[in-house]
Amino acid sequence: MSIRSNVVLAVAAVAASVAVLTFAAPPPGGDVPAGAAQQAPEFQNIDKWLNSEPLKLQDLRGKVVLVDFWTYTCINCLNHLPYVKDWNAKYKDKGLVVVGVHTPEFAYEKSTKNVQDAIKRLQIQHAVAQDNSYGTWKAFNNQYWPAVYLIDKQGKIVYSHFGEGSYGSTEKKIQALLAEPSPVAGGAAAATGG
Secondary structure, eight states, rough: OOOOHHHHHHHHHHHHHHHHHHSOOOOOOOOOHHHHHHOOOOOOOOOOOOOOOOOOGGTTTTTTTEEEEEEEOHHHHHHHHHHHHHHHHGGGTTEEEEEEEEEOSGGGGGGGHHHHHHHHHOOOSEEEEEEEEEEEHHHHTOSSSSSEEEEOSSSSSEEEEEEEEHHHHHHHHHHHHHHHHHOOOOOOOHHTTT
């Protein structure tokens, strides 16, 4: 085989590897263009609320909501959790509501006691929704652990991030959303004068 053939084969192998890695990696997420922002789905089929009374996104209008899909045995979730806890501590009194949606990957993660033990061990203070049936996971069309969705004061998903990282960008987006004015009472009727 000639050197040229070996080079061509090597380039093809590298290209195939990059293609496989590209498809295996989660999408980057980021800002959702204003015209494309969708209303956030309501929390669906939650088995149990921990650290909180049951929450409804509709009742949280006027607040910024961070929805964090996680599970307590996921190493990426555990690496990501200190940032989520920090954002809750820094911004909960400024209008941020953090909801950890615990969606199990393995059968033993469905145990409420195991989740409660993890919440205690990990010193989680924010609300945790136990999503054993994947109702909220499916409503958000989520595919990743961890996954963060930021919902603006009007109830629209305006930012997402999948996997670890982008903590600075996520926090800047939280700050920007908190700085936005709250929706006017009466919604569209108030805006149109009707």
